Amino acid sequence: MSRIVLFSRPAHGLTLTELVIGVSLVSILLSLAVPGFNTLRVRSQQTTLVNGFSSLFHQARSMAILEESRQILCPSTDQQTCQPGNDWSQGLILVADIDGNGQADPGEPVQAVFSAEPDSNIQIHSSPYRTQVHYLSDGRPSGYNLSLAFCDPQKRVEGKYLIVNNVGRIRISDKVRRDAKVRCE
Numbered sequence: 001m002s003r004i005v006l007f008s009r010p011a012h013g014l015t016l017t018e019l020v021i022g023v024s025l026v027s028i029l030l031s032l033a034v035p036g037f038n039t040l041r042v043r044s045q046q047t048t049l050v051n052g053f054s055s056l057f058h059q060a061r062s063m064a065i066l067e068e069s070r071q072i073l074c075p076s077t078d079q080q081t082c083q084p085g086n087d088w089s090q091g092l093i094l095v096a097d098i099d100g101n102g103q104a105d106p107g108e109p110v111q112a113v114f115s116a117e118p119d120s121n122i123q124i125h126s127s128p129y130r131t132q133v134h135y136l137s138d139g140r141p142s143g144y145n146l147s148l149a150f151c152d153p154q155k156r157v158e159g160k161y162l163i164v165n166n167v168g169r170i171r172i173s174d175k176v177r178r179d180a181k182v183r184c185e
Contacts, residue, residue: 043157052114061168064135070097074132079113088124091115151184159184
């Protein structure tokens, strides 16, 4: 019996079936991974903002004590003047209250600035009655506790609070009390 052998070359490509199966698997994996990446991105934005705000609050307290002066932290959209209201989402500024009148007046120096990233989706709000923090020369904030809520309006991540107590200490929490989650409204 004689055999006829034709010259054969190894295949260097994919069949249509293999290609369709491969593309299907990649699309399924991406559809599972993309929501997780979005949640991770939002959580990272929230953490960056909480840490930036916390750092500026620590700096304000330290400056008030070291310089024996009054310092004001307030929300700002232009990084130069205080903005009225309780929306801190654009960032905040630290102003030296040179004349001690409890207001950030024109001409008083801006000591530090923290601004949110332009693409940040995190909303930051204080209570409507606590729109600024005034640190006295002993490091205590005048007034009562301040709670800043860092919330994702699409609720992809749980909200967090940055809480400044009456002594000026800061803590970060996902609850106000043991059983009360952050209110994001």
